[in-house]
Amino acid sequence: MKAVWAFESDATHALESVLAAIPIVTLQRIERNVMNGPHEFDIVVHLTAAGQPHLLACEVKQNGQPRYVREGLLRLKNILQRAGLQATPVFIAPYLSPEARMICQENQVGYVDLQGNVRLEFDGVFIERIVADKPAPDRRELKSLFRPKSALVLKTLLHDPHRRWRVEELAQSAGVSLGHASNVGSGLLDREWADRSAQGLFLAKPNELLDAWRDAYEAPPGKRLSFYTILHGKLFEEAARATLRTPALNARAVFASFSAAQWLAPYGRTGMQYFYADEAGLERLKTALQLSISGRGENVTVTIPKDRGLLEDTVEPAPGALCTSAVQTYLDLCVAGERGREAADHLRREKLQWAQ
Known part of the structure; x- marks a missing residue:
């Protein structure tokens, strides 16, 4: 994973490229790690749209899984409210899945990812672009979630999606190591296919999990x-x-x-x-x-x-x-x-x- 400063630089360039393609937008300046009282914004963009000044306040995350997107949006909207800053919130990550993009849209937050997915709306500006391809690391990570040993955990969970599992119980029932059961659980939590209660891990979205497994599935060798x-x-x-x-x-x-x-x-x-x-x-x-x-x-x-x-x-x-x-x-x-x-x-x- 890149250093935070390096990724923030990539995020800044991606945002600049998007804004440069909008005819009515004139970019004034971009600032990084901007303090507003006790509040810090990863990136603040000063621009004009059709001659009117406007700000974009951006949250930058190196993980674009739904769990981290939701946490990032909550932080961004909270600090905007506390700072009393009139700005359009924007979330930036290496890659945002359709589910992650929908979370942004539902929360009325713009987004940009480094794969080329974009949705921005402010002051008469509307731009939306969807790229079909997933990046190779995301494909590999998803594929690893459905490998045979991980599949033992998924099938155990799908057998009774609403059961609450302690990691030790899940590992024993699936016949895998404690560490492997924990890793699979983390992958499910990151995608919000699973959730956690005081009683343990359970599947929050079994249908979405099965859909993704179906789409990635290949006949067993x-x-x-x-x-x-x-x-x-x-x-x-x-x-x-x-x-x-x-x-x-x-x-x-x-x-x-x-x-x-x-x-x-x-x-x-x-x-x-x-x-x-x-x-x-x-x-x-x-x-x-x-x-x-x-x-x-x-x-x-x-x-x-x-x-x-x-x-x-x-x-x-x-x-x-x-x-x-x-x-x-x-x-x-x-x-x-x-x-x-x-x-x-x-x-x-x-x-x-x-x-x-």
């Missing part, structure tokens, strides 16, 4: 194998359930994707059956389902995922019908094409509805 079976209908179902019901030592297999959705929230059948399995689980499926390799007509897909957690995060809606959880099934359906997205939307309506 692993070995994907296709087979053919002569078993159909009830014969296939009985053979599969008998196998999944009695897992052997170190042999795991579960219904996945469309096949899991048929048990969780039936929508429309497909000609293909889907499983996640480990190597030993695959061998059991081969025997029980009479799977053979065929050059055409495959009707069973088995994925051996690198992430073993997919074989642990399961539900059993009927005896032997061991399935990936509703959250995991939803995510997998979302990347399974148009029919998958339709089935995912149906599953979400049936199984993943939370009041906020």
Whole structure:
């Protein structure tokens, strides 16, 4: 992270560039770290708009996550009120997500970020520009929140969004370290997807969390194998359930994707059956389902995922019908094409509805 003074310099240049592009604005001077009695403003801009003098009072933060935006806006508006200064408040950060920008807009505060997102309104001036791309660090940070180990924490929270969790309890339930559970919790708090009460951490916006996870989700890496079976209908179902019901030592297999959705929230059948399995689980499926390799007509897909957690995060809606959880099934359906997205939307309506 840059030193504060260096970032404030970048913020000043970004603001200058925006104002220079507005024909009716004439920039007089820009001051940094301006004291007004006991109050300090990060940047104060003196300008004229259509010949009339005006001030912009700016709060500069190196973190543009919603939590820090809300705190910064509160500070800026409070010191403006206490200082009795007639100025337009502006928030500046490296990057402001749509959620962060909406917080600014709801609080009637202008914003500028270093990615090019801008919204300023004062004295007959209105400028708004939205840049679609996220900066690479923000993409990496968001992606890390959805990595397999972090996903264990998210799924634990989504199982009961309104439960209050102590970090120790959350880590134990998710099967991760105390530090990792704490880091995931901090990431959720920064984005305001989670909140904290005296009883512990809870999801404040589970729907927004799931939306973001869906948008960032990619099919889990692993070995994907296709087979053919002569078993159909009830014969296939009985053979599969008998196998999944009695897992052997170190042999795991579960219904996945469309096949899991048929048990969780039936929508429309497909000609293909889907499983996640480990190597030993695959061998059991081969025997029980009479799977053979065929050059055409495959009707069973088995994925051996690198992430073993997919074989642990399961539900059993009927005896032997061991399935990936509703959250995991939803995510997998979302990347399974148009029919998958339709089935995912149906599953979400049936199984993943939370009041906020």
